[in-house]
Amino acid sequence: TERLLEITGLKVHFKTDDGWVRAVDGVDIGIATGETLCVVGESGCGKTVTAKTILKLIDMPPGKIVAGRIGWRGRDIVPLSPAEMRDIRAKEIGFIFQEPMTSLNPVYTVGEQIAESVRTHEGLSRKAAMDRATEMLRLVNIPSPQRRVHDYPHQFSGGMRQRVMIAMALACNPRLIIADEPTTALDVTIQAQILDLLNDMKEQLGTAVLLITHAMGVVAETAQRVVVMYAGKVVEEAPVGELFANPRHPYTQGLIRSIPRIDRAATEHVRLEAIPGTVPSLLNPPLGCRFAARCRYATEACVAAEPPLREVAPGHKVACIL
Ligand code: SF4
DSSP: OOEEEEEEEEEEEEEETTEEEEEEEEEEEEEETTOEEEEEOOTTSSHHHHHHHHTTOSOTTTEEEEEEEEEETTEEOTTOOHHHHHHHHHHTEEEEOSOHHHHSOTTSOHHHHHHHHHHHHHOOOHHHHHHHHHHHHHHTTOSSHHHHTTSOGGGSOHHHHHHHHHHHHHTTOOSEEEEESTTTTSOHHHHHHHHHHHHHHHHHHOOEEEEEESOHHHHHHHOSEEEEEETTEEEEEEEHHHHHHSOOSHHHHHHHHTSOOHHHHTTSOOOOOOOOSOOOOSSSOOSSOTTGGGOTTOOHHHHHSOOOOEEEETTEEEOOOO
């Protein structure tokens, strides 16, 4: 399979009054055609900055790509101009963010917005573009698409708006969809429906998906491969089955333990086992392993030098000295 996206050694830092915050500090991530990759970690681990950097949607300054390469279908997109990037975003990489209300324009109908993006990028007539918009709404299971296409964003519920966002992201047939916490604001049943929908779309259209989430439950349901990030670094990467069966990094183990057990919770009071402590400051990140302050296995060796990402089984990499 073609390597769609190949990020190597990416470092994205932000200038603040107190110095440079090293939000993303040497990250390698690759996605193949048609693959679903989940990037998981707590807030502040660098996953959203990584996603926005791929789309070049971070403000520069204060943000800066200080090192690394973002290979998109074989070409480094770091040096591209804003206009060239707009073109790639519109035609090749779709994106869905957490709160659709901020990405949808309240003064245009959803049909007009979907049609507009298809028209600019495929040069369709107004009529053909509206037909496509209706078709896209049908595809994402919005009831009565022919009528709903003329509605405004505020006339849709949160879950339906997220479907509209997916329809919009897919309207130009992108090769990759980047979805950043697309279900967090929604209730659990709707979340499950949206994830199913993303899976269906992926299957029907062959689009690769980069899904950013803090929820391991979402990972288990959606991913083929998983990248776990902590404090601006990748700490573990593995195929999803392998990661859940055999998590090697203490942070990953903690994340997996923190999944609420719905089957047990109904009958017993199961305490949600969170990982104690907080993510270290990325202004002056600790020298050795960045997880050391929260790790119950930490030794002196852990704080002395940074553990490199090593392959421990085929396709399974981990950055821990254990
Ligand atoms: Fe824990 Fe040390 Fe492994 Fe870091 S390198 S996760 S501190 S055991």
